[in-house]
Amino acid sequence: MSVRVAVDALGGDRGPAAVVAGALEAVSDGVAPVLYGPEGLDAQGLGLVATTQEIGMDEKPADAVRAKRESSLVRACRAVGDGDADAVVSAGNTGAMLAASLLELRRLRGVLRPAIAVPIPAERGPSVLIDAGANADARPEHLLQFAHMGAIFAEEILGISEPAVRLLSIGEEPEKGNQLTLDAHELLAGSDLRFEGNVESRDLLVGASDVVVCDGFTGNVCLKLLEGTIKAVLDALRSEILSSRRGRVGGLLIRPAARGLRDRLDPDTYGGAYLLGLQGIVVIAHGNSSPRAIGNAIRLAARGVDHGLVRRLSERFPDRQPRAAAEVSA
Amino acid sequence: MSVRVAVDALGGDRGPAAVVAGALEAVSDGVAPVLYGPEGLDAQGLGLVATTQEIGMDEKPADAVRAKRESSLVRACRAVGDGDADAVVSAGNTGAMLAASLLELRRLRGVLRPAIAVPIPAERGPSVLIDAGANADARPEHLLQFAHMGAIFAEEILGISEPAVRLLSIGEEPEKGNQLTLDAHELLAGSDLRFEGNVESRDLLVGASDVVVCDGFTGNVCLKLLEGTIKAVLDALRSEILSSRRGRVGGLLIRPAARGLRDRLDPDTYGGAYLLGLQGIVVIAHGNSSPRAIGNAIRLAARGVDHGLVRRLSERFPDRQPRAAAEVSA
Numbered sequence: 001m002s003v004r005v006a007v008d009a010l011g012g013d014r015g016p017a018a019v020v021a022g023a024l025e026a027v028s029d030g031v032a033p034v035l036y037g038p039e040g041l042d043a044q045g046l047g048l049v050a051t052t053q054e055i056g057m058d059e060k061p062a063d064a065v066r067a068k069r070e071s072s073l074v075r076a077c078r079a080v081g082d083g084d085a086d087a088v089v090s091a092g093n094t095g096a097m098l099a100a101s102l103l104e105l106r107r108l109r110g111v112l113r114p115a116i117a118v119p120i121p122a123e124r125g126p127s128v129l130i131d132a133g134a135n136a137d138a139r140p141e142h143l144l145q146f147a148h149m150g151a152i153f154a155e156e157i158l159g160i161s162e163p164a165v166r167l168l169s170i171g172e173e174p175e176k177g178n179q180l181t182l183d184a185h186e187l188l189a190g191s192d193l194r195f196e197g198n199v200e201s202r203d204l205l206v207g208a209s210d211v212v213v214c215d216g217f218t219g220n221v222c223l224k225l226l227e228g229t230i231k232a233v234l235d236a237l238r239s240e241i242l243s244s245r246r247g248r249v250g251g252l253l254i255r256p257a258a259r260g261l262r263d264r265l266d267p268d269t270y271g272g273a274y275l276l277g278l279q280g281i282v283v284i285a286h287g288n289s290s291p292r293a294i295g296n297a298i299r300l301a302a303r304g305v306d307h308g309l310v311r312r313l314s315e316r317f318p319d320r321q322p323r324a325a326a327e328v329s330a
Numbered sequence: 331m332s333v334r335v336a337v338d339a340l341g342g343d344r345g346p347a348a349v350v351a352g353a354l355e356a357v358s359d360g361v362a363p364v365l366y367g368p369e370g371l372d373a374q375g376l377g378l379v380a381t382t383q384e385i386g387m388d389e390k391p392a393d394a395v396r397a398k399r400e401s402s403l404v405r406a407c408r409a410v411g412d413g414d415a416d417a418v419v420s421a422g423n424t425g426a427m428l429a430a431s432l433l434e435l436r437r438l439r440g441v442l443r444p445a446i447a448v449p450i451p452a453e454r455g456p457s458v459l460i461d462a463g464a465n466a467d468a469r470p471e472h473l474l475q476f477a478h479m480g481a482i483f484a485e486e487i488l489g490i491s492e493p494a495v496r497l498l499s500i501g502e503e504p505e506k507g508n509q510l511t512l513d514a515h516e517l518l519a520g521s522d523l524r525f526e527g528n529v530e531s532r533d534l535l536v537g538a539s540d541v542v543v544c545d546g547f548t549g550n551v552c553l554k555l556l557e558g559t560i561k562a563v564l565d566a567l568r569s570e571i572l573s574s575r576r577g578r579v580g581g582l583l584i585r586p587a588a589r590g591l592r593d594r595l596d597p598d599t600y601g602g603a604y605l606l607g608l609q610g611i612v613v614i615a616h617g618n619s620s621p622r623a624i625g626n627a628i629r630l631a632a633r634g635v636d637h638g639l640v641r642r643l644s645e646r647f648p649d650r651q652p653r654a655a656a657e658v659s660a
């Protein structure tokens with residue numbers, strides 16, 4: 001049976017046509033995207049569930065989700081909660097996706113806070129950065145749970161067995177860090193994860209670990225800095241090259257090499273980030289997603305369904321609540 | 331009169347010869363480096379104050395500084411405290427430099443926490459990242475002070491008049507961030523700084539602001555991620571280029587352009603980071619500093635003396651203590 005993926009047709013900066021094109025790319029024997037968007041949208045033959053509202057990229061997430069229950073974004077999330085779809089993908093407002101997912105798909109039992117897992121295209125192969133922005137403030141016991149969720153993600157989605165886990169900090173020694181990482185380090189060291197200590201941000205793109213754990217503020221700062229720096233370096237190199245005739249000739253010759261690098265580092269390769277810890281598969285694509293990125297995000301979501309990611313997570317959690325959990329979730 | 335700069339000859343991964351070479355480079359009418367290191371060191375004709383101990387890169391900072399009061403690092407700091415030098419430069423153990431500076435040079439009156447200011451080689455010109463690692467945990471009132479110190483640094487050392495200040499966060503909107511940035515945003519908005527709101531990390535290398543303020547954990551993560559990513563991208567491009575004959579020919583042609591970019595992004599351009607908020611000028615150079623970097627760090631330190639940076643900071647602080655200061659410094 002095909003995996004049914006609810007796709008928010010109005011998410012993303014490039015408009016619905018790019019989303020529809022991406023959904024078409026993802027169609028296969030095993031994947032059946034269904035679009036959520038306004039009546040009359042050219043769905044190119046794909047299934048369309050008509051919705052009547054739209055959430056903009058700049059709207060305040062919680063307010064927008066409360067006020068627009070019939071928006072394409074909220075309806076696509078609800079489809080998973082209602083069992084009409086197996087997964088949801090949106091390139092829309094990230095905060096609204098967080099809010100709508102929490103509202104329409106409940107948390108898995110034992111999970112204190114859902115977290116965003118993003119595959120980083122490191123040199124030695126992908127690694128998972130978690131949390132990449134769901135929880136701007138987090139506690140040590142949250143980081144321990146993020147580590148468990150990241151490890152399962154690495155196993156099921158990236159195909160890494162016994163993934164190594166490291167904690168992002170400002171020194172490799174256990175005593176380096178802020179209070180949060182010092183406390184989280186202890187919890188991680190006492191867990192049954194394959195915890196290999198702290199990692200510094202300078203090694204993120206080299207591929208220091210299969211799973212890199214941090215709070216959502218730090219993770220989001222890292223993700224955006226990685227993206228911005230890769231782009232700034234390649235752009236600066238291009239303008240240096242174009243500033244001389246010799247450089248221009250050389251630039252033509254290295255174009256295939258540069259393109260290979262751009263492709264490897266391109267966020268579109270994975271297409272999306274997973275929101276983990278909910279009773280359903282949620283993939284949040286980059287706002288500026290190309291059709292290729294949308295297609296990859298849909299395939300990424302389908303992979304989560306195929307691998308029983310939600311079941312795997314739900315098996316791990318109830319018996320691994322840290323002691324402080326009861327107080328925290330109260 | 332020349333500025334006397336005490337230089338820790340044993341700081342840095344490349345050994346004393348690299349430090350001595352850098353100090354020689356920095357000698358000029360206005361700059362007189364004095365080396366602190368073991369008797370018998372080949373000081374190439376520069377002044378040498380003999381010291382008897384050494385602090386290694388991996389020693390625990392506080393313990394090492396307490397135990398090794400006669401180390402080159404601690405002695406160089408003490409020289410400033412005692413008035414034997416106008417500034418101190420070390421490429422040694424950063425934590426030990428922090429500890430020794432706090433011990434040997436007291437804080438300026440009104441300053442709650444010294445902070446590390448680092449010039450970032452952004453596309454639109456340098457900007458100052460503060461705090462780049464002195465305070466892994468910080469409070470909103472600390473961030474306000476970092477902003478004031480960063481603004482004075484930008485004025486005096488980078489020559490930027492009326493520097494714009496922005497707060498590093500995970501969204502440009504004031505309501506995006508963690509509790510620390512939300513609270514710091516309010517303090518900054520109410521200050522007499524030229525505060526222009528939040529900035530996202532993706533814009534750091536483009537040059538989003540003259541001064542970028544954050545806590546020391548976030549700043550240190552950003553600094554190392556910037557460094558690591560620039561290196562990883564340029565290295566990856568090189569190996570892509572070298573993997574084909576066409577690429578190799580192109581690589582030769584773009585070499586001058588690539589070198590221009592490397593130079594601009596090279597941390598050696600400034601050579602060091604300032605530790606601000608103390609009764610003296612302290613510059614911490616990169617552990618892996620080349621002679622060129624050491625030379626630039628010494629010149630950077632001398633510039634601070636010439637511009638009366640410490641006096642400028644001391645003028646700004648006593649009357650600008652945030653209300654919570656009394657409680658905090660208690």
